[in-house]
Amino acid sequence: MKRKPSKAGGRGKMRSSAGNPGLQRAVELFHAGRVAEAAPLVDAAVARNPKDPDALRIKALIILRSGLMLEAQKILDRAHKIDPRNPMMPLDQAVIHKLGGRYPEMIDSCREALKRMPGSRRAEAMLAQAYEGGGMTDQAVRFIEETIAKRGLDAEMGETYANVLELSGRREDALVVVDRLLESSATQPPVRRRLLLHRGRILEKLGRFAESMESFEAGHAVFSVVFDPDEWDRRLDSIIEATDPMSLPEELSEAAGSEVPVFIASLPRSGTSLVERIIGVHPAAHGAGETGLIGDVLRAARPTIGTEPYQGIRDAMPDALEAIRGDYLGRQAGLFGHSSRIVNKHLQNWQFLPIIAACFPKSHVIRIDRAPADVGISIFGQNLPYERMPWATRLDWIGRMIRSHRRFSDAMKDRIPNPWLDLNYSDLVTEPEPVIRSLIEFLGLDWDDRCLEPHRSEQGRGGRRYMPTLSIHQVRQPISRGSLDRAEAFGDLMAPLHRGLAGDA
Incomplete structure (x- = not known):
């Protein structure tokens, strides 16, 4: 569909990028979802002029996509100090609020952006996303429909419209919106991919x-990806072979003996968000979401441990390990405050188990056991980052990854000294209380009845805030058995996944 001409500032583009074709192109790529292509152009712009606030802004937003929130915040602060009147400032802050799960603050920032840039499509779209993320579904529908009546339907607003229609139970209407967007030649490939996957979930x-x-497969076919499951397994084998059985040292530094970090070491879509919220609602705990702290700290330590973290950590001197521990705990406190337990559910935690054990041998590890086919179809139907997780784009590869995860984590369970809990997802959603009581006891926390109602964790004064994940709307519902046996309905269509699980893919 053709878009109406936007008002001044309608797209919220940055002012100085017009005189810098490279930066202007980077902005276009970034907002089209082509972040990997935008990043080198932005880096070049910052290298040419380290005080260009617009280049700094986009660099910070790209870094935010990688989960480096502290670093991104510092760069944004620099940009805002250089150009405090930049009308995009409220939208920058809205992005940060979104990543922190602070939706009321995100709404305020978007409204401020619309005061500075009336008619800005990006500000309107982000306000709609803020309403959706904050669970204000009816308000989101009203706002979106009023906005569409003025300027028509486009992908920026349309994606959120389809989401909130589905959340409202209007699935057929959501499907109509998705199909209209897919018919438009203006719909960019990253958006087309998301829409096709959403269409599959609605169907x-x-x-x-x-x-x-068919819609899931079409979504994953938008971009070509390469993944070699045999090479991946060889890499995991080399890590297993290089990881000797570890025992808990008799003497530990305060940092090494910390039990504050808690690591969920499971694949996506296995129940990680639910378990994080069950723990995070406890007054002595906090849910940190899919924070990339381990990767941040390892990158910062490259001058000491090199670029191969497994070997680097294995060979590191005690003072180097202590510095890494201190860096992790310091960043953790800076981002999430001080709690007795802080849950990290990053999707690569299971691969980092040898590093976690070397740095924090008393930290608690939780592995969630969910039916492989249910995990597989849930992964296949979601818009996971195909650049970092190419295996998530084919059912047979997903089956291989589920098999690899189990084999690798089994090997690590036998080698690392950390307290370890295998939590059965089916038991959790069928009879929650005994499983949750065992979980809280495992973590060494006193019992709190609020852990039985994680769906209420964001409500009321003092409600918890969580980094948004793909499961945000699911975990706002009471614990239920609704997601059990999801894959059965697909019947023989799941055959590629089962081949992968058997190691035949």
Whole structure:
């Protein structure tokens, strides 16, 4: 569909980028979702002029996509100090609020942006996202429909519109919106991919399973990816072979003996968000989401440990390890404050288990056991980052990864000294209380009844805030058995996943 001409500042583009074609192109790529292509152009712009606030802003937003929140905040602060009147400042802050799960603050920032840039499509779209993220579904629908009546439907607003229609139970209407957006030649490939995957999820809920699978496959076909499961397994084998059985040292420094970090070491879509919220609602705990702290700290330590972290940590001198521990704990406190337990559910935690054990041998590790086929179809139907997780784009590769995760984590369980809990997802959602009581006891925390109602964790004064994940709307519902046996309805369409699980893919 053709877009109406936007008002002044309608797209929220940065002012000085017009005189810098490279930066202007980077802005276009970034907002089209082509972040990997935008990054080198932005780096070049910053290298040419380290005080260009617009280049700094986009650099910070790119870094935010990688989960480096502290570093991104510092760069944004520099940009805002250089150009405090930049009308994009409130939108920058809205992005930070979104990543921190602070939706009321995100709403305020978006409203301020609209005061500075009336009619800005980006500000309007982000305000709609803030309403959606904050659970204000009815308000989101009203705002979006009023906005669309003025300027028509486009992908920026349309994606959120489809989301909130589905959340409102209007699945057929959501499907109409998605199909209209897919018909438009203006819909960019990253958006097209997200829409096709969303379309598949809607069709699944409507009971149209063959069409659902076709839509999932079409979404993953938008971009070509390469993944070699055999090479991946060889890499894991080398880590296993190089990891000798560890025992808990008799003497530990305060940092090494810290039990504050808690690591969920499971694949995506296995129940990690639910478990994080169950723990995070406890008054002595905090849920940190998919924080990339381990990767941040390892990158910062490269001058000491090199670029191969497993070997570097294995060979590191005690003072180097202590510095890494201190860096992790310091960053953790800076981002999430001080709690007795802080839960990190990053999707690579299971791969980092040897490093976690070397740095924090008393930290608690939780592995969630969910039916492989249910995990597989849930992964396949989601917009996971295909650049970092190419294996998530084919059912047979997903099956191989589930198999690899189990084999690797089994090997680590036998080698590391950390307290370890295997939590059965089916038991958790079928009989929550005994499983949750065992979980809280495992973490060494006193019992608190609020852990039985994680869906209420954001409500009321003092409500908790969580980094947004793909499961945000699911975990706001009471614990239920609704997601059990999800894959059965797809029948023989799941055959590629089962081949992968058997190691035949």
